[in-house]
Amino acid sequence: MGKQSELIEASKKHLMNNYxxxxxAMVRGELARIWDADGKEYIDFxxxxxxxxxxxxxxxxxxxxxxxxxxxxxxHGNFFTNPNQIELAQRVxxxxxxxxxxxxxxxxxxxxxxxxxxxxxxxxxxxxxxxxHNCFHGRTMGGLxxxxxxxxxxxxxxxxxNVKVPxxxxxxxxxxxxxxxxxxxxxxxxxxxxxxxxTPEFMQGLRAICDEHxxxxxxxxxxxxxxxTGRWFGYQHFGMTPDVLTLAKxxxxxxxxxxxxxxxxxxxxxxxGTHGCTMGGNxxxxxxxxxxxxxxxxxxxxxxxxxxxxxxxNALRTANVPAIQAVRGKGFMIGIEIDRPAKDVMNAAMEAGxxxxxxxxxxxxxxxPLVTPDADLDKGLEILLNVLRA
Ligand code: PLP
Numbered sequence: 214m215g216k217q218s219e220l221i222e223a224s225k226k227h228l229m230n231n232y233x234x235x236x237x238a239m240v241r242g243e244l245a246r247i248w249d250a251d252g253k254e255y256i257d258f259x260x261x262x263x264x265x266x267x268x269x270x271x272x273x274x275x276x277x278x279x280x281x282x283x284x285x286x287x288x289h290g291n292f293f294t295n296p297n298q299i300e301l302a303q304r305v306x307x308x309x310x311x312x313x314x315x316x317x318x319x320x321x322x323x324x325x326x327x328x329x330x331x332x333x334x335x336x337x338x339x340x341x342x343x344x345x346h347n348c349f350h351g352r353t354m355g356g357l358x359x360x361x362x363x364x365x366x367x368x369x370x371x372x373x374x375n376v377k378v379p380x381x382x383x384x385x386x387x388x389x390x391x392x393x394x395x396x397x398x399x400x401x402x403x404x405x406x407x408x409x410x411x412t413p414e415f416m417q418g419l420r421a422i423c424d425e426h427x428x429x430x431x432x433x434x435x436x437x438x439x440x441x442t443g444r445w446f447g448y449q450h451f452g453m454t455p456d457v458l459t460l461a462k463x464x465x466x467x468x469x470x471x472x473x474x475x476x477x478x479x480x481x482x483x484x485x486g487t488h489g490c491t492m493g494g495n496x497x498x499x500x501x502x503x504x505x506x507x508x509x510x511x512x513x514x515x516x517x518x519x520x521x522x523x524x525x526x527n528a529l530r531t532a533n534v535p536a537i538q539a540v541r542g543k544g545f546m547i548g549i550e551i552d553r554p555a556k557d558v559m560n561a562a563m564e565a566g567x568x569x570x571x572x573x574x575x576x577x578x579x580x581x582p583l584v585t586p587d588a589d590l591d592k593g594l595e596i597l598l599n600v601l602r603a
C-alpha cells in the first residue's frame with residue numbers, strides 16, 4: 214500500500230463524505246504543477262476549482278509574503294484593521310468601480326454578505342432575489358437558495374422569495390419583478406452551468422432594469438474574477454457595472470480570502486453590527502492576496518491571460534479532434550463541449566498527468582493559473598488532445 218492510498222483510506226475515517234472519497238492526496242505544488250503523495254506530477258489546469266487561480270501553487274513572492282507576515286501578526290479581530298487589508302481593498306477596488314470591501318473567506322460567504330446587503334438596502338417588504346437557471350452561488354443556505362433546485366434536495370425550505378429565470382432572457386426578468394423584489398444575482402459568465410457567455414445586451418439590460426426599479430445588482434465573480442477572463446473582472450466585457458461584486462477563490466493568491474465589494478450607491482449599507490466575520494481580512498491571508506494582486510499588476514497577467522487564452526482556444530478549435538464539439542470561453546476560463554462523458558476524460562487526463570475540471574456531464578473546464586509558463590500550457594494542451602484522440 215503506497216503512502217497515497219494510506220492517506221485516502223485514513224481520510225475516509227476522519228473526513229465527512231460530502232465531497233465523496235478523495236481521488237488523490239496532494240502534498241506539494243509549484244506554479245502550475247502539483248505532486249501527489251506518491252510523487253506523481255501533474256500539470257494543473259484545475260487550480261483547485263480556480264482557487265489557486267492567479268499565482269498558482271507556492272509562487273515564491275506569495276510564499277515570502279506569507280512567511281514575513283507569519284512572523285509579525287496572524288490575526289487581531291475586526292475591531293481593528295491592518296495595513297494589508299486596506300491596501301488590498303484599495304488596489305482591487307481601483308480595478309473595479311471604487312467602493313468599499315467586506316472581507317470573509319469563501320465565495321458562499323461573500324454572497325451571503327451581498328444577500329444581506331441587498332435586503333437591507335431594499336428595506337422592509339422587499340426581499341425577493343432573482344437568479345438564473347444553471348447558476349451557482351455557493352452551498353450556504355442563502356447561496357443554495359439562489360442556486361438551482363437540483364442542489365437543494367433535502368435542505369428545503371430555502372429562503373423565501375427566490376425566483377429563477379432563464380439566463381439571457383430579459384423579458385423573463387421583467388416579468389418576474391414585482392414590488393417585493395430586492396435584487397438580482399448574476400454570474401457574468403456562468404461557470405458550473407457550462408461556461409455560458411451572455412450577450413452585452415443582456416448584461417446591460419439587467420443594469421437598466423435594476424436602475425429602473427432601484428434593485429441591487431450583484432455580479433458573482435467568484436470564478437470570473439480577478440483576471441481569469443482576460444479582464445480584471447468579467448462584467449468588464451459587457452459595458453455595464455454592477456452595484457456589488459463578490460470575489461473569492463483566485464483573489465487570495467492561494468489563501469482563503471473573499472470580498473464583497475459594494476459600489477458607491479450601496480457601499481455604506483452594512484452599518485455597525487449588521488454583519489461580520491471573525492477572521493475576515495486577517496493580516497496573514499490578506500498578505501498573500503495583496504502580493505498576488507501586485508504580481509498581477511506588475512507582470513501584466515490580465516493582458517497575458519487574454520492573449521494566451523485566445524491562443525489556447527484557437528489551438529483547441531483547430532486541432533481536428535472529432536471528440537471536440539465546441540470551444541467557448543474568455544481568457545483562461547475555457548469550456549470544451551465533448552462527445553463523451555467529461556468525467557471519463559477527466560480521469561484519463563489525470564492518469565496522463567493533467568488535472569482538469571468539469572462543468573456538467575459533457576463539458577470540460579480549463580482553468581490554468583494565470584502564471585502558467587508557456588511550456589506548461591503547451592504540455593497540458595498536448596496531454597488533453599492525446600486523451601481526447603484516444
Ligand atoms: N459562486 C460561484 C460562481 C462559484 O463558482 C462558487 C464555487 O464554485 C461559489 C460561489 C462558492 O464559492 P466557495 O466554494 O468558495 O464558497
